[in-house]
Amino acid sequence: MIGRVSLVGAGPGDPELLTFKAARAITRATVLLVDDLVSDGVLAFANAAARVIHVGKRGGCASTPQAFIDKLMLAEALKGEEVVRLKGGDPFMFGRGGEEAERLRAHGITVDVVNGITSGLAAITSLGVPFTHREHAHGVIFVTGHARADGQALHWPTLGAAAAQGLTLVIYMGVSAIDTLQAGLQQVLPAHTPAAVVQHASLPQQRQVFCRLGTLAAQIHFKAIGSPAIIIVGDVLRGMSSLSNSPGAARAA
Ligand code: SAH
Numbered sequence: 001m002i003g004r005v006s007l008v009g010a011g012p013g014d015p016e017l018l019t020f021k022a023a024r025a026i027t028r029a030t031v032l033l034v035d036d037l038v039s040d041g042v043l044a045f046a047n048a049a050a051r052v053i054h055v056g057k058r059g060g061c062a063s064t065p066q067a068f069i070d071k072l073m074l075a076e077a078l079k080g081e082e083v084v085r086l087k088g089g090d091p092f093m094f095g096r097g098g099e100e101a102e103r104l105r106a107h108g109i110t111v112d113v114v115n116g117i118t119s120g121l122a123a124i125t126s127l128g129v130p131f132t133h134r135e136h137a138h139g140v141i142f143v144t145g146h147a148r149a150d151g152q153a154l155h156w157p158t159l160g161a162a163a164a165q166g167l168t169l170v171i172y173m174g175v176s177a178i179d180t181l182q183a184g185l186q187q188v189l190p191a192h193t194p195a196a197v198v199q200h201a202s203l204p205q206q207r208q209v210f211c212r213l214g215t216l217a218a219q220i221h222f223k224a225i226g227s228p229a230i231i232i233v234g235d236v237l238r239g240m241s242s243l244s245n246s247p248g249a250a251r252a253a
Contacts, residue, residue, distance in 0.1 A: 002108060002109070002110060003074070003076075003077025003078045003079075003080070003083070003108075003109045003110070004077060004082075004083070004109065004110040004111075004112065005073050005077050005083045005084075005085060005104050005109055005110075005111055005112075006025045006029075006082075006083070006084045006085070006111075006112045006113075006114060007085045007087065007091040007092075007097050007100065007101060007111060007112070007113045007114070008022050008025050008026065008084050008085065008086050008087070008091060008114040008116070009022060009087060009088075009089060009090040009091045009114055009115050009116015009117070009118075010022065010035075010037075010038040010039070010042045010086050010087060010088055010089070010116055011042070011088075011089065011116045011117045011122070011202070012088070012089055012117055012118070012119040012122035012123070012201045012202040012203075013037075013039040013041070013042075013088075013119075013122075013200065013201065013202045013203040014039075014041070014122075014202035014203060015039065015041035015042045015044065015045070017116075017117050017122065017202060018042060018045070018116070019114065019115065019116065021114050022114045022116060023045050025084055025112075025114055026042070026043075026045040026046055026084060026086065027045050027046065027047060028047075028082050028084075029046065029047070029050050029082045029083065029084035030047070030049075030050050030051065030081045030082045030083075031050065031051045031053070031076045031081045031082070031083050031084070032046055032050055032051070032052045032053065032083075032084045032085075032086055033053050033055050033069060033072065033073060033083070033084070033085050033086065034052060034053065034054050034055065034056070034086045035055065035056045035086065035087050035088055035095065036054075036056025036088070037056070037087075037088030037089070037119075037228055038086050038087070038088055039203065042086070043086075053072070055068075055069050055072075066096065066099075069085075069100070070100065070103050070104070073085060073100070073104060073109075074104065074107055074109065077104070077109050078109075085097075085100060087116070088116075088119065088228075089116050089117065089118040089119045089120075089122075090115055090116045090117070090118040091113055091114070091115075091116065092113060092115075093118040093120070093142065093172075094144055094172050094173070097113070101113065118142070119172070119201050119202075119228065119230055120142055120170035120172060120230050121170075122201045122202045123170070123198035123201035123230035123232065124168075124170065124198075124230075124232055124236075126198060126201050126202060126206060126208070127196060127198065127208060127210075127232075127237075127240070129232075129236055129237055129239070129240070130236065131168060131170075131236070132168070132236070133236055136166055136235045136236065136238070137166055137167070137168050137234060137235055137236035138165070138166040138167060139166075139167045139168070140167065140168045140170055141159065141162055141163075141167050141168070141169050141170065142170050142172065143159060143169060143170070143171055143172070144171070144172050144173050144174075145171045145172065145173050145174025145175070145176075145177050145178075145181050145231065146172075146173040146174075146176075146177070147177065153180070155184070156180070156181055156183075156184020156185050156187075157184050157185070157187040157188045159184075159185065160184065160185040160186070160187065160188035160189045161188050163185070163188075163189055163193070163233055163234050163235075164188060164189055166234075166235060167234065168232065168233070168234035168235075168236045169185075169231075169232065169233040169234055170230060170231075170232055171230065171231040171232070171233070172230060173227070174229075174230075174231045175197070175220060175225060175226060175227055175229050175231070176227070178216065178217045178220050178221075178231070179217050181217075181231075182213060182214075182216050182217045185213060185233060186213060186214065189213055189233070190213070191212055191213055191214025191215075192212050192213070192214065193212060193213040193233060193234070193235070194210070194212065194213075194233075194234065194235060194236075194237035194238045194240060195210075195211055195212060195213045195216045195231070195232065195233045195237065196208060196209065196210045196211070196231070196232045196237055196240070197209050197216070197219070197220055197225050197229050197230070197231045197232070198229060198230050198232070199225050199226065199227075199228065199229040200228065200229075201230060207223070207225065209223050209225060210237065210240050213233060216231070216233075
């Protein structure tokens with residue numbers, strides 16, 4: 001029998017940001033393997049009889065080893081279960097969705113992928129800011145702030161040079177390395193470059209800070225902004241003096 005697994009994007013947290021396709025897949029599933037960043041509101045779409053397996057780091061425990069997750073998905077799919085692998089944001093934006101799909105396909109499993117709204121986009125939108133702007137923001141770079149597995153750090157001055165040309169930097173997993181990241185970007189970008197950080201985008205507990213690149217790390221430490229958070233750097237934020245009109249302002253930290 002040929003098994004099937006759906007890799008489904010749970011979006012940034014607000015269940016209303018789920019796609020119809022994702023909501024249907026979640027409801028149909030008989031087995032769900034769920035990451036940490038999937039909100040309870042999204043899980044409410046699951047069938048009461050479904051098996052929901054949390055495979056993240058919830059409660060401070062070590063995360064489930066990837067090999068175990070892969071094996072479990074494979075075994076359940078081969079049993080004929082409707083398996084949904086539910087991931088925060090979009091399943092193919094960081095978070096190893098691509099690797100999981102490759103391994104499943106190598107075992108002959110059919111993999112469907114359902115897009116979700118990635119947290120980087122939700123974070124910017126929650127500030128009332130566009131991703132691009134014809135005048136001063138010509139593209140977006142999605143990048144991880146987490147050190148690479150091979151130990152090679154990203155070259156932040158190069159990314160700063162891209163931002164200097166009007167590309168918006170949207171940085172995932174950047175909070176713990178913020179000092180390095182800021183120092184690297186500031187080799188190229190002026191300290192007054194607009195910056196923001198958004199924690200828990202789209203959820204009731206969302207917090208955000210707007211500042212300048214030169215004070216970004218200090219603000220993150222001072223306001224105790226932790227993961228999950230998105231850091232945004234670029235001129236696209238420069239209209240933020242009109243913050244009081246933005247939807248996120250009511251929830252400002
Ligand atoms: N696939 C996910 C990203 C997984 S990597 C997506 O498309 O969004 C995990 C990182 O995503 C976190 O460290 C954080 O940087 C970001 N993230 C996920 N959900 C978030 C949220 N609601 N608010 C802010 N950042 C979030």
